[in-house]
Amino acid sequence: MNYTSLAGELQSLVRGSIRINESMRKHTTWKIGGNADVFLDPSDKGDIRQAVEFARERAVPFTVIGNGSNLLIKDGGIRGLVIKIGRGMANLSVNGNRIRAGAGAMLPELAAVARKNGLGGFEFAAGIPGSLGGAVVMNAGAINGCAADVLVEVEVVNHNNKLVVLKKEELDFAYRTSSLQNQGLICVETLWQGYAKEQWQIERETKEYLAKRKIAQPQGYPNAGSVFKNPQGDHAGRLIEACGCKGLRIGDAEISTKHANWILNLGNATAKDVLDLIDKIKQVVQKRFGVLLHLEVRVLGED
Template sequence: MDHLKAKLEELNIGNIVENEPLKNHTTWKIGGPAKLFFEPFSIEGLQKAIKEIVNANVTWFVIGRGSNLLVSDKGINGVVIKLGEDLAHLEEEGEVIRVGAGYSLIKLATIISKKGLSGLEFAGGIPGTVGGAVFMNAGAHGSDISHILRRAHVLLPDGTFTWYSNEEMNFSYRTSRLQKERGICLEAEFQLKAGDKEKITKEMQKNKDYRRESQPWKSPTCGSVFRNPLPQHAGKLIEDAGLKGFSIGDAQISEMHANFIVNKGNATAQNVLDLINHVQQTIYIKFGVKMETEVELVGETSIK
């Protein structure tokens, strides 16, 4: 690892920190240290870094704003790559926009709605970055990324670039190709539609307000914890099981929305895992429904 750090520093392609606490980079404010924390200055710099990391046979993981993520208390014994402001460009050409993976999804939805372009209204309250949204096929209010993505620019582990079309991304509910095959979303091209600016802005703001009023965004949380076992809804099942407000350590099922777990101050990843396990067992016993997590578990974590 020391040799890899020295090589990355020599290339001068990004900021590098050793043993960086990942709780500082997740919306849950949970997570142990990353052995190496790397934030590239550019796509080209990231390409060079991936080649060095893969050649060194070192574990690597990519984050954006750290939503929808539960990092082990032991952290990650490898390289954590953060796609930040240096990969947050925005280009517009008519009804098509190209956006860097590090761009805030909420910020993008707000800016685009004010320009009178429709398609991103559903994202008005979704935390995270464009890259993370593509990875997870993020969605809300009856729409998701698969409805608007034309293609995704992806860096493969061998250091080559490719563009995946919408069809090639193999989207399904909260799922994409990138969850099954290694690759880093660098940019996304979205196909939007021109419309009435006032109507689009109003719809986007309504979605944003709905999230603020119904979900606990003032507390550290990752977003929705469980996938909806359609046609049922995770939050409703958890609430019907009487689990709202149930706590393990400082991890608590939100009293505002039961599909959210909040960090009341010093929650650990293990507290959250134990709470997830308790919910899964309770729901299965009461309703015979298997609850699958939407949140991504990273590092030495496991669901019993």
Template sequence: MNLWQPNMGSAGLSLLYRCLFMDNVYNQLINILQQQQLLTQISMKEHTSMRVGGEAAMLVLPYSVAEIEQVLHVLLRAHVPHTIMGNGTNLIVSDSGYSGVILKLADNFAAIRVCGNQITAQAGASLAAVSNAAWRAGLTGFEFASGIPGTMGGAVAMNAGAYDGEMKDVVLKTTAMDENGKIIHLNGEEHEFSYRKSFIQKQKLIVLETTIQLEAGEADRIKEKMQSLNARRREKQPLNLPSAGSVFKRPPDNFAGKLIEQAGLRGFRIGGAQVSDKHCGFIVNIGDATAADVIALIKWVKDKVYENSGVMLEEEVKILGG
């Protein structure tokens, strides 16, 4: 059959055009990357902690800043939509997927170096690995992050925090890349950290590496604190089920979980998505949830909490794709 027949319909033609266009982008990227670094039509269920969502047209796993820069160059020139992810622990991808390119900065880009009281980590280093490096070097101040399942890049972008600590308290400087591939250096207050927000998010920068400033401490006490915070997590959070952590930001002078419980939603379910029985601030995937279930439950919770308390909850999780 000749695919270019005029009776093919505009939807078919636009799909074909997109396929040819993405083929061309693939051919350019494969000149920069090795095959195992360039995944196509990849299920984002496998790359997000909520374990829902459709396919990304391409997922790129860069090893170096040079590769990130070259990939970005191709994507910009071709006007391909693209986004950045770390471990996908604060991310929900819609069931229809993402028709652009996702750059995943995780295990491939995860070097950590300790120098005096400072630790510099590439964006893909896990917070657990950075906390372990701090403990081994006898550095205190990062214990709060040891149980957060994200990467350094995701944590800086989100100003992640727990148990009275947040990235804002420890981040000294960041090397990032802007949308045009230009390297940007941020120091201290230039990160503009506020509750789960940063200059990185606002300007859509890509975190490449971040240096944190810690203090000398006793390795045994550091380990004890990490263990005790992680035991608290296991006790309070539904870590046995897929989730994206706390779905909503903490409203001023209140707690999202408490408001959700007061609205009578503990254990409330839509499809395979459920308000956790253990911690109402979490939505868990109880087996066969779709992204649509999770998104519908988020909306339901917001509506019911607003009706019950007058508080409008705001999502902490990021939703990708439409």
């Protein structure tokens, strides 16, 4: 497929910018990943619908990403079109105790707007570096709450390229998952609802929570947060640590010595380094504890 001419054609249909052979290292917090054939930074919902229609008509595969903070993109990159829902779709507006926001706005921005407006329930969002679209897909959360607690509804682009509103109840939220993970729907807008809470209280709790995160989490090297989901009633980090895996390294990928469920990119880690480390961890944890760990990070692209 000639991606240069395809990109040119698509550029004439959308307002957002198109790039070819875009390195996905720039778009993941792990700073890992091969190139995307064609990359779109959409300006609005219209761009997304145009791009999706264009791709479907030409049988070009397409992939949607947010801030890339939960993604391992393989070294061979991503074929077809990658749509990154980000700054072009990051508007937020408050109405009473509700906040409407584009899927490209970030969780810490949502938390900040809620804080300024005396809305509680969003404290968990302050420290998670994901877009709102990615947060809904992953049901992002921490000890003090998760996306499902405060979400009202989302607007998605469906398989017929129509904009459809889905209520929270339709999204099958559970621990770090939602039905949006496997349905091929694209989240473009979100509506959230908080409750009245004193601003000083939100500020104090947020500060304490961020300080705790800073102490518990590795700093300084690119990563994607927790690699594995916690198995029921336990912590993946505890199991991995108990197997003596802290500090284990393949290439430039290292299991953090601070938090065993985090894998750090010490400089030039490849997706293969990380995947080999993941396999190793799964093997030793299964052998020692009989527990099969499941990935929290999403793996995209080709070897």
